[in-house]
Amino acid sequence: MSITYLEAIRAAQARALADDPRVFIYGQDVGAFGGAFKATKNLAIEFPGRVIDAPISEDAMLGLAVGAAIEGMRPIIEIQFADFSTTGFNQIVNQAATLYWRTNVPCPITVRLPSGGTSGSGPFHSQSMEALYAHYPGLIVMTPATVEDAYSMLLEAVAIDDPVIFCEHKYLYYHLKAEALPTEAMPVGKARIARAGRDLTLVAYSAMLHEALAVAEELVSEGTEIEVVDLRCVKPLDTDTVMASVARTGRLLCVGEAWPWGGVTAEVVARVAAEGFDLLDAPPQRLNAKDTPVPYHPALWAAHRPTARSIAAAARRLLRL
């Protein structure tokens, strides 16, 4: 038996609904239809009245989640595509993210954002929003890259007493498979050494982890051992694990699918440069998508975001520095 990343997300939601009567799911088309990606398939039947179709009103969906959380519920909000969360942005960053700090009342909501690019999805169905949300205090931002993390981190997101932005990557939905659902998990906020190496630290998260792992494999034939760090969670950011890896390798390349200005890769490079400058044998590097909207045509899309090929080129350059 094998289970996909998407099935793991559905299974985690089914378990959260089964285990905790405070959990409900609210989003567009999540009910009888089972969601645009089928992440809530059959859940409305299995859990009557707790998987609710919402009008096309991201602001009101997220405001409703906050109100329900104040009353002790644990809502999961499915935003159909991460890109559409901008129309609910205010409720996330000003309402949900400030509630605990202002009033001492926790805001345990989970916002699922089907994120990132897939071929042919174009400018408004491809965005990676993690940096935007990580910028705001009061939010936790998860970016699972594996089937196991998709499952365990979503369960943890629901259990956490704070708003969690759960960036699940659409490219991984069907492509990524595991043998079984995990029975144990690493703690939230801890990065993982996805592959050990000694020559260069390649930091990645979400779908870029798999590009990074492909690069590490490819460069073995060139006598290079790359250490790949999977951030798992971009806020909080596990600086210690990254720094420990850089201490071993002396070189840092951080890769993200999001746009280049600011963001997660800039944050990682800034922290390593500020706190681990003496660990570095070469200037820390980062690689992101190009600074344009995400293009429609597959040929343009493949050139817009980092790929194993462009990451390998960046890694080779860094190894020569």
Add this chain to the structure above:
Amino acid sequence: MLHTVLNPGAVGEVSSICDAHIKAYRIMLLARVLDDKFASLYRMGKMHGGVFLGRGQEALSASVGLALRKGDIFAPLIRDTAGRLAFGEPVLDAVRTQFGSPLGPMRARDGNVHRGRPKEGLLAMISHLGAMISVVNGALLARRFKGVTGVVGATCIGDGATSTGAFHEAVNQAAVENLPLVLIIANNHYAYSTPNERQFACRSLLDKAVGYGVAGQQVDGTDLSACLGVVGDAVSRARAGRGPQMVVASLLRLCGHGEHDDASYVNSDLRAAPVGRDCLKVAEETLFRQNWANAAAISRWRHDAVQKVEEAVAKVQREPNPDPYKEDWCALASKHLSEGNE
């Protein structure tokens, strides 16, 4: 006694119309005295940030708070000192939040009108207009999940907020879910300085209720008797399961947007028109006309209100300022996941 309004009964439970008026009037008076004190302290330079008053909107606001019960949800807005007091907010909460006392419900982290006790049903507004309506919807949906019936969620907005996307989405959402939401729109004719004709083009804001499929009523917001009746009925209908209720009150803001604003843009014809009446004076005239109170009683009530406010202000002025070294600088309930506490 005013300090017993912490657990107010609904208007319908008050033994007589006379008692309801007196109770509402005394809350309006206390709100006015409190607002006047804040304005005075602002002019003395004793306030951090802005001061935003509810002068002219007390009759409507008090009617909302009085129609609610303990266990209901209330999301007041900027001009709802009276409604807050009627719902049970202590005067000290208002004063402490205005002064930024660490002992207040917002612990100096937020100020002035941004205060509440969410666990007691009193939500703390954010500044983004229309944003609290869907939060009330969520609290009401949670009650439904828990099988709690007979509760109402009320929220107040102004004419300006009816232009926001958040308003549209949330009213539609409440209608789709058939929630017991009571939406009070205080049309005070100006959103900051913007008059109604630059805010909306429908004949009446009540037309919006029709568009969303919710019930709507108009009321003269300067008339306490009318407000008690119309708001009380709307709350009763929502409580009885008849879905979202909208009340549009016509009135005039008898102050600036904040105390920094002289409101010179307000049309003098409006000030002179019935809509520009001071609801506190109108309510007082009703008390006299009906023989429900005399000048001595009103003078005594005012004295009580002044004393209550002065006591609270004196107490809070002696309270310590917040200590940045004792602040935990942590925005998360999950402290172990916080990055910001260095």
